[in-house]
Amino acid sequence: MQILDGKALSDTIKIELKKQSDVLGLSGITPGLAVILVGDDAASQTYVKMKEKACDSAGIYSIIHKMPSTISQEKILETITMINTNPNIDGVLVQLPLPKHIDTTKIIEAIDPKKDVDGFHPFNVGRLVAGLDGFVPCTPLGVMRLLSHYTIDVKGLDACVVGASNIVGKPMMNLLLNAGATVDICHIFTKDLKEHTKKADLVIVGVGKQNLITEDMVKEGAIVIDIGINKTAEGRIVGDVDYENVAPKCTYITPVPGGVGPMTIAMLLENTIKAAHNRLV
Structure with a gap:
């Protein structure tokens, strides 16, 4: 099992973005x-x-x-x-x-x-669906960058996205489709969540419910991306995955905190720098 360290990658991205910002400053x-x-x-x-x-x-x-x-x-x-x-x-x-x-x-x-550096405007949503360049919502974009950094190719994988929000779930689905994954998307009306997650090579969850994904819902060798953020009664920050019990079954898994969260902010910065580059066009 390998942890996907979003904090370390985001720090590296910020250093590169600072260099780009300095170059823009010369103009x-x-x-x-x-x-x-x-x-x-x-x-x-x-x-x-x-x-x-x-x-x-x-x-x-x-x-x-x-x-x-x-x-x-x-x-x-x-x-x-x-x-x-x-x-x-x-x-x-x-x-x-x-x-x-x-x-x-x-x-x-x-x-x-x-x-629209958040990527929420219908114009950018449409470009994402069509596989065209535009601004992509920061959290799903951060997930894709994290997977790419660890050389995880989603092409041909069976992916299950749990959560169908406009901010995370739907754009996550489209990014995975564009990258060649077969995508199953679940939401509050899904009848049997386990039936969907159990067969997935890649499980991505972001609904804000602690311990939603348990050990019996994930197959051996799965990749698990936890976007959820919840606060326990003791004040700890945890995700949507029962990390302690799910992690041993995974080839890769994101921690909470320190996984997708830092990548979301890094992608916001990257989108802003991208928008600034458009001033030169």
């Missing part, structure tokens, strides 16, 4: 990322601080637009319009989830697709 370009943070959700604030720190290490200028949870949708849209037209900002990130009175779809659709 008078400082990559810029604008983050919109609505409300006082503790997890969202923590994520944004982590992203801000990561941007600094990669030579990316970042600005955070903090807004109260009572902010109107119109005010958020006005801010996005302002960012879209700012030539010094290459990427726009709206930290999710948004308050219930805000239409998340309208907010995402308002972002300039060329600055």
